[in-house]
Amino acid sequence: MAIARSRLDLSAITFSRGEVTGAIGDTVTVLPIVVALATLTPISLPHTLLAFGVFQVVWGVWYGLPMSVEPMKALAALAIAGTLTYSEFLLAGLVSGVVLLALGTGGGLARAERFVGRPVVRGVQLAVALLLARTGLDLALGDPTLALAGLAITVLAIAIGRANVAALLVLGLGVGITTVLAGAPALTVPGVPAVPLGKLAPSVGVLEGALAQLAMTVGNAAVATSLLVSDFFDRELSPDELSRGMGAMTLLSIPLGGVPMCHGSGGLAGKHAFGARSAGANVVLGVLYGLAALVAGGGFFALFPMSTLGIVLVLVAWELGKSALGSESKGLTAAIGALGLLANVGVAFVCGIAGYWLLEGIHEEG
Numbered sequence: 001m002a003i004a005r006s007r008l009d010l011s012a013i014t015f016s017r018g019e020v021t022g023a024i025g026d027t028v029t030v031l032p033i034v035v036a037l038a039t040l041t042p043i044s045l046p047h048t049l050l051a052f053g054v055f056q057v058v059w060g061v062w063y064g065l066p067m068s069v070e071p072m073k074a075l076a077a078l079a080i081a082g083t084l085t086y087s088e089f090l091l092a093g094l095v096s097g098v099v100l101l102a103l104g105t106g107g108g109l110a111r112a113e114r115f116v117g118r119p120v121v122r123g124v125q126l127a128v129a130l131l132l133a134r135t136g137l138d139l140a141l142g143d144p145t146l147a148l149a150g151l152a153i154t155v156l157a158i159a160i161g162r163a164n165v166a167a168l169l170v171l172g173l174g175v176g177i178t179t180v181l182a183g184a185p186a187l188t189v190p191g192v193p194a195v196p197l198g199k200l201a202p203s204v205g206v207l208e209g210a211l212a213q214l215a216m217t218v219g220n221a222a223v224a225t226s227l228l229v230s231d232f233f234d235r236e237l238s239p240d241e242l243s244r245g246m247g248a249m250t251l252l253s254i255p256l257g258g259v260p261m262c263h264g265s266g267g268l269a270g271k272h273a274f275g276a277r278s279a280g281a282n283v284v285l286g287v288l289y290g291l292a293a294l295v296a297g298g299g300f301f302a303l304f305p306m307s308t309l310g311i312v313l314v315l316v317a318w319e320l321g322k323s324a325l326g327s328e329s330k331g332l333t334a335a336i337g338a339l340g341l342l343a344n345v346g347v348a349f350v351c352g353i354a355g356y357w358l359l360e361g362i363h364e365e366g
Contacts, residue, residue, distance in 0.1 A: 013061065013278060013280045014277070015280045015284070016280070018275025018281075019276055022274040022275040023271070023274075023282075024168075025273055026268075028164055028270055029319060030069075032167045032171050033071050033080075034048050035171060035174075036080050036309055037071070037076055037080060037259065039301050040082075044257050045296040046294070046297045047256065047258055049293040051253045052069055052258070054286065055253070055261060056286035057286035059282065060281070060286070061279050061283075066271040066281040066282055067282065069261055071262075072096065072213050072261065073128065073320060074124065074212040074213040074216045074345070075092055075096070075213045075260050078208075078212065080135055081131040083208075083344070084206075084208075087199055088203055088205040090195070091201070092207075092213065092260070094251065094260075096213045096247075096250060097250030097251040097260065099214055099247070100214070100243045101251065103243050104242070104243030104246075105240075108240075110223075112218050113218050113223055116353060117357075118327070119329035120349065121216060122327040123335070124345060124349055126334070127212070127336060127338075127341055127345050129321030130338075133317035133318070136312070136313030136314035136317060139306045140310030140311055145307075147308070149173065150310075151311060153166070154170060164270065171312050174312070175304075177308070182299075182300055182303045185300040187294050187295060188294065190297065193255075194257075195254065204346070207346055209346075212340075212349060215349055217243075217246065222243050225237075226238060227265075228269060233277075245263070246261070329359065335352075339351060
């Protein structure tokens with residue numbers, strides 16, 4: 001097995017139709033989530049898209065792979081659901097970035113995964129998905145007619161075998177409606193970002209968000225992505241190296257107006273499924289994100305129809321929650337998910353770890 005390059009290597013960039021179509025594979029959850037964040041929170045969509053464009057190129061060329069770059073989904077979902085304020089969202093991202101950088105530097109990611117337990121990770125995923133689905137349903141009920149139109153598009157996408165892009169198609173409906181209402185967006189160059197770093201303060205929400213995100217990042221963004229790199233590209237890329245990269249990326253992104261970012265097995269699998277085999281897909285997507293940043297300002301998304309956004313969030317929640325269904329301890333995972341929905345994700349995470357080790361002890365005694 002080859003060692004994945006961890007240096008700038010322009011020879012890793014190739015361009016073909018597969019690289020262009022593969023670029024789409026990493027947008028299936030990125031665009032719906034960042035548009036939802038821009039619509040429901042104070043984040044700057046132009047700066048966020050610009051940050052995604054930059055890091056797509058950076059990590060593609062650095063690793064010589066079509067590496068995914070995604071928002072930290074647990075934190076994004078909690079912010080979209082209103083569980084975290086904007087300031088808590090940013091601070092929880094910074095805390096997660098510091099922890100990931102430290103874990104990766106100290107080689108502690110494998111130990112952290114063993115301590116948390118995979119059923120707990122799945123349970124946190126389920127809890128976040130349920131919170132996101134509840135928010136989506138609430139938004140969809142605001143205009144049932146538009147929600148039904150989004151649902152019809154979803155059913156059609158599934159019928160023609162394009163279920164993986166259903167969220168993007170519904171998002172396109174929302175953008176079309178917004179264009180009719182607001183007119184075509186004007187070109188605007190993102191200025192200096194207004195990030196309230198001086199107003200960030202610790203809170204229970206920050207701890208809850210960071211715990212939820214780290215649980216998902218350890219299992220999905222680091223370990224699972226490392227395995228996919230081995231499966232798809234016959235390369236060895238350690239979870240700890242991925243953790244260091246994600247920590248550094250998040251700590252750079254937030255002060256520049258972006259959002260907490262990570263890699264993700266879903267985005268990498270999506271790129272590969274759509275034909276990406278090199279860093280060329282990242283360069284293509286980086287350029288597309290940069291162009292999108294130029295038309296994303298000016299309050300264009302202020303008129304985005306919330307009901308279609310609700311359908312998008314339900315679809316994202318389904319994609320996020322599907323992996324929880326494969327848990328090796330479905331009862332524990334379901335309990336964590338329910339507790340996260342009814343109480344909060346931080347409590348569910350801590351109780352889940354306790355339950356996991358209790359069950360492990362019972363199994364050992366048996």
